[in-house]
Amino acid sequence: xxxxxxAGRPAIVGVGTTPYGRxxxxxxxxxxxxxxxxxxSDSGLALGDLDGLIVSRIGDYQRFGEMLGINPRxxxxxxxxxxxxxxxxxxxxxxxxxxxxSVVAIVYGNNGRSSHDRYGGEGDQYGSGGAGQWxxxxxxxxxxxxxxxxxxxxxxxxxxxxxxxEIAVTxxxxxxxxxxxxMRDPISIETHQNSRFICEPLHLFDYCLINDGxxxxxxxxxxxxxxxxxxxxxxxxxxxxxxxxxSSMPPDDFWRKPMQxxxxxxxxxxxxxxxxxxxxxxxDNFTPTVLFSLEGYGFCPIGESGPWVKEGHLRLGGRFPAxxxxxxxxxxxxxxxxxxxxxxxxIRGECGDRxxxxxxxxxxxxxxxICTSIIYGVLPR
Amino acid sequence: xxxSTGHAKPLPVIDRHNRTYWEGTREHELRLLACDxxxxxxxxxxxxxxxxGSDRRHWICASGNGTVWSxxxxxxxxxxxxxxxxxxxxxxxxxxEGPKLFANMxxxxxxxxxxxxxxxxxxxxxxxxxxxKFKPA
Numbered sequence: 029x030x031x032x033x034x035a036g037r038p039a040i041v042g043v044g045t046t047p048y049g050r051x052x053x054x055x056x057x058x059x060x061x062x063x064x065x066x067x068x069s070d071s072g073l074a075l076g077d078l079d080g081l082i083v084s085r086i087g088d089y090q091r092f093g094e095m096l097g098i099n100p101r102x103x104x105x106x107x108x109x110x111x112x113x114x115x116x117x118x119x120x121x122x123x124x125x126x127x128x129x130s131v132v133a134i135v136y137g138n139n140g141r142s143s144h145d146r147y148g149g150e151g152d153q154y155g156s157g158g159a160g161q162w163x164x165x166x167x168x169x170x171x172x173x174x175x176x177x178x179x180x181x182x183x184x185x186x187x188x189x190x191x192x193x194e195i196a197v198t199x200x201x202x203x204x205x206x207x208x209x210x211m212r213d214p215i216s217i218e219t220h221q222n223s224r225f226i227c228e229p230l231h232l233f234d235y236c237l238i239n240d241g242x243x244x245x246x247x248x249x250x251x252x253x254x255x256x257x258x259x260x261x262x263x264x265x266x267x268x269x270x271x272x273x274x275s276s277m278p279p280d281d282f283w284r285k286p287m288q289x290x291x292x293x294x295x296x297x298x299x300x301x302x303x304x305x306x307x308x309x310x311x312d313n314f315t316p317t318v319l320f321s322l323e324g325y326g327f328c329p330i331g332e333s334g335p336w337v338k339e340g341h342l343r344l345g346g347r348f349p350a351x352x353x354x355x356x357x358x359x360x361x362x363x364x365x366x367x368x369x370x371x372x373x374x375i376r377g378e379c380g381d382r383x384x385x386x387x388x389x390x391x392x393x394x395x396x397x398i399c400t401s402i403i404y405g406v407l408p409r
Numbered sequence: 410x411x412x413s414t415g416h417a418k419p420l421p422v423i424d425r426h427n428r429t430y431w432e433g434t435r436e437h438e439l440r441l442l443a444c445d446x447x448x449x450x451x452x453x454x455x456x457x458x459x460x461x462g463s464d465r466r467h468w469i470c471a472s473g474n475g476t477v478w479s480x481x482x483x484x485x486x487x488x489x490x491x492x493x494x495x496x497x498x499x500x501x502x503x504x505x506e507g508p509k510l511f512a513n514m515x516x517x518x519x520x521x522x523x524x525x526x527x528x529x530x531x532x533x534x535x536x537x538x539x540x541x542k543f544k545p546a
Contacts, residue, residue, distance in 0.1 A: 146487070148485070148487040149487035149488055150419070150488070152487075156453075160419075160422065161421060161422075162499075162511045163418075163419035163421075163488065164418060164419050164420055164421050164534075164538075164540055165499055165511055165512055165513050165540070166418070166483060166487075166488055166491045166494070166497055166499055166513070166517075167499045167511040168487050168488070169487060172481045172483065172499065175481035176478075176479040176480065176481045176499075176501055177479070179479045179480060179481065179523065180478065180479040180523065183479075183523040183524070224484065225482070225484040225496070226484060226485050227481045227482070227483055227484070227485070228481060228482035228483075228484060228496070228520075229481075230481075273459055274459070276452075276453055277501065277509040277510075277511075278478075278479065278501060278509075
């Protein structure tokens with residue numbers, strides 16, 4: 029059974045972001061609170077209007093609530109994993125749809141750069157139960173796992189590193205039009221190909237950018253949205269599917285099965301088709317994830333994502349402009365959160381030089397052991 | 410996890426779930442858990458069978474035969490103990506019995522071709538710990 033529409037028509041009515049980069053004076057709580065204040069100001073609502081709170085990567089929901097002096101009637105805390113961004117939005121939409129809350133703030137604070145997060149080595153917690161059991165072999169880091177997946181994809185389908193470079197170059201071009209992006213100098217295919225390997229076959233420019241920053245979104249119902257400052261951006265569809273079984277190891281199908289499961293349901297829920305989408309926001313922790321997502325979510329045939337991106341479809345002006353902010357690769361690794369904000373800003377028409385014309389329907393998608401996707405619309409149906 | 414044994418690389422944490430596995434490698438056996446009820450074979454030392462949910466299980470000795478599923482070569486030094494091995498290769502091996510695992514080839518410098526048939530070998534790194542590695546069959 030699938031959901032054909034969400035009760036209450038949940039909508040994003042406020043988005044807030046801090047600058048991204050090196051912000052050593054701020055911890056996760058400060059960054060989250062800063063982003064939340066920006067989001068509230070964007071929405072025209074006040075702290076006292078919130079009755080739902082979901083935090084991610086912020087260490088302690090209780091301390092965060094105490095800091096803000098709020099007593100929500102719906103509270104949840106999610107770990108600081110990128111796959112949680114879509115889950116936070118899904119839970120907020122569910123809270124609105126069921127009436128369990130009327131105004132939900134979802135808040136993310138990440139001080140990974142200043143706290144020297146490396147995503148590899150002794151502190152590596154990536155993977156099922158943490159990565160520790162593989163350290164004796166020198167195996168560590170999500171980058172290594174994605175390098176192995178890409179090498180496998182290459183062996184099966186002939187996908188090349190130069191095709192990954194197209195993704196890095198395209199998103200950097202988009203970032204050059206985004207004043208908030210951390211890396212704004214355009215790069216070429218050669219720059220990518222000549223950059224050092226981290227986990228071969230992945231180069232430096234196949235990796236996202238670890239930074240400090242905060243992101244917050246305010247979600248409410250269509251009814252309540254009428255009182256807000258800006259026109260609402262509707263959550264037309266939000267779906268999740270997982271591949272937790274056997275998830276210690278890289279998946280044989282590049283997470284295709286859960287993505288296909290989502291695709292079967294989400295367009296029905298959103299009452300639109302893939303062809304109607306104006307832009308995509310693709311979780312790009314590493315460039316190969318973009319390829320796996322395009323295949324899994326059905327934008328190109330299986331195994332053909334490499335040549336497909338080379339045709340330029342993801343560029344501004346292309347068929348499906350993607351990660352118009354620069355994404356994790358060039359704006360900042362805000363673990364899916366800032367990509368969702370970019371979707372909202374595009375639909376509002378706030379994106380300046382990087383604005384997609386007539387952006388009315390945008391899909392966010394993530395590929396991982398938990399896959400999530402969201403379709404945003406300028407109209408509720 | 411930095412040991413005082415002279416082995417500078419990280420060592421496994423041996424616990425009640427995986428003790429039999431690590432006793433096996435010392436005897437040059439690659440042991441896997443098999444479900445008493447559905448025969449599903451797993452590498453992870455879960456108490457419950459991920460295939461049928463049974464908690465009845467026994468250890469089997471795997472053939473040690475498998476196939477290279479993929480590899481990556483580390484150019485970034487995440488572990489000081491691997492500094493002299495840079496760049497080194499980690500492989501994913503798909504065992505003939507079904508489970509996959511991460512490991513090293515005996516020669517860590519050169520990536521093997523995906524699809525290469527391999528055989529397990531056993532490398533004692535401390536008195537307590539013997540690692541499973543692979544070489545072309």
